[in-house]
Amino acid sequence: MAAGLLAFLGFMGAATPAHAHVKWFAPYVVGASPAPLVNTLTNGWFWTGIVLVVAFFAAAVYAERAPFGAVLSSGLDRVSEPLWRRPDDFMRAVIGAFFVAVFAVGGVYLTPDLQTPNEWVSWLQLLIAMLVFSRRTMPFAAAGIIGLWVIALRDYDFFHLLDYLALGVGVAAYLVLAAYPQGKWYDKRFAVLRWGVAIALMWSSLEKFAYPDWFYPLVEERPFLTFGMPRDVFIPMAGVAEFTMGFGLLWTALIRRLSAVALLVIFTAAVYPFGRIDLVGHALIMGTLFLIAADPTPSGPRVRSLVPAIGSVPAGIFAALVIIAGSYWGLHSLFYSGETPSVVPAEGQLLTHLPNPEQPHGMVMTPAQ
Numbered sequence: 001m002a003a004g005l006l007a008f009l010g011f012m013g014a015a016t017p018a019h020a021h022v023k024w025f026a027p028y029v030v031g032a033s034p035a036p037l038v039n040t041l042t043n044g045w046f047w048t049g050i051v052l053v054v055a056f057f058a059a060a061v062y063a064e065r066a067p068f069g070a071v072l073s074s075g076l077d078r079v080s081e082p083l084w085r086r087p088d089d090f091m092r093a094v095i096g097a098f099f100v101a102v103f104a105v106g107g108v109y110l111t112p113d114l115q116t117p118n119e120w121v122s123w124l125q126l127l128i129a130m131l132v133f134s135r136r137t138m139p140f141a142a143a144g145i146i147g148l149w150v151i152a153l154r155d156y157d158f159f160h161l162l163d164y165l166a167l168g169v170g171v172a173a174y175l176v177l178a179a180y181p182q183g184k185w186y187d188k189r190f191a192v193l194r195w196g197v198a199i200a201l202m203w204s205s206l207e208k209f210a211y212p213d214w215f216y217p218l219v220e221e222r223p224f225l226t227f228g229m230p231r232d233v234f235i236p237m238a239g240v241a242e243f244t245m246g247f248g249l250l251w252t253a254l255i256r257r258l259s260a261v262a263l264l265v266i267f268t269a270a271v272y273p274f275g276r277i278d279l280v281g282h283a284l285i286m287g288t289l290f291l292i293a294a295d296p297t298p299s300g301p302r303v304r305s306l307v308p309a310i311g312s313v314p315a316g317i318f319a320a321l322v323i324i325a326g327s328y329w330g331l332h333s334l335f336y337s338g339e340t341p342s343v344v345p346a347e348g349q350l351l352t353h354l355p356n357p358e359q360p361h362g363m364v365m366t367p368a369q
Contacts, residue, residue: 022207022214023113023163024277030160031336034210037329045233046209049240050317057248057255057313064254065306073296076257080294087190087291088178092132094287095141095171099129101280109152110145111164112281116155124148138179142172159335163204170196171284190295194249194256197288201246201263202320206328208239222273247320249292251313252300260293 022028040046063069083090102108103126108115110125124144131141149168152161170193177189207214212235219231226234248259267286271279301316303309 024281028214030157034329034332040209043236046236046240049237053240053244054314058310060255060258061252061309061313064252069254073254077296083290084294091291096129096132098284099125101283105280109148112277114152114156132175135179138175142175145172159332166196166199166203190291193288194292197285198246198249202243202324205239205242206325208235225273244317247317250300253298256299257293260289264289
């Protein structure tokens, strides 16, 4: 069983570059038509990844109900107990540090690819960092986070900003709930935060299936990222790993905590090839993952019998895929129609964004052929 769990972590660890958010490093056009969903459903490597994940999750469900699972959980408890004694102080420090870092980077709304020339945006993010350290002002910090997301709609498409909606709402909801210890929903503050991170990860993973060509420049520039795997094998399996680890954050306690640990290893490893931007962009998620790994409380479906508990894993993954993927392709079809322009990055420039027509950031628009 220990070997099975190590294999689980090893498979997840093979997806390191999957978590370098592609829009921060490679050319993209949000309105471009995604690859048909049928391409993913007929991809053998996609189903290979799904089978491996279901097997590893089933092993974790079995281990959780065996003596070994109790030993592993108690070990996680001992390691993370100092953090779990003061989780709110830790989370507020993480949120504050994140907004200070975004302020220091400057010229962005909330995340590296949402660039803006408005200097006041950076100062507002510094103010948010200051507001999180008092319960009286935490709701104002939450309002600032949601407000920045709404303001970004002036320059960016709604569908593009959906990449950051779940995480932003999760963090804002946490700040509001944590501000009122006597409130009815106070005990749900970390669950809301966890759901925000999980949905954000599952949503962003779908780019590997909808726009695999966005990842080609990264693979060509850094071929070591694929660990020697062919490009068209690695990308769908990396997408499966990212989606299912996000799903794992919503499942039983052991799967949730192991998924968080695996994600922390992956995000940390991704900093070396992708640098400071990757660290700053993922800092909020990484801080939340520490709390998810430290949280000893039960979560996920409560199924007494072993066989139904194991069977709930593929059922849950299938339901999540239908809901999240259906929303992704469906909303894209709703917001975009007809032909979209293609993008030619400026010579020697890989990072390309399109906040608005007046600020193309090194992009040259060419008519669709």
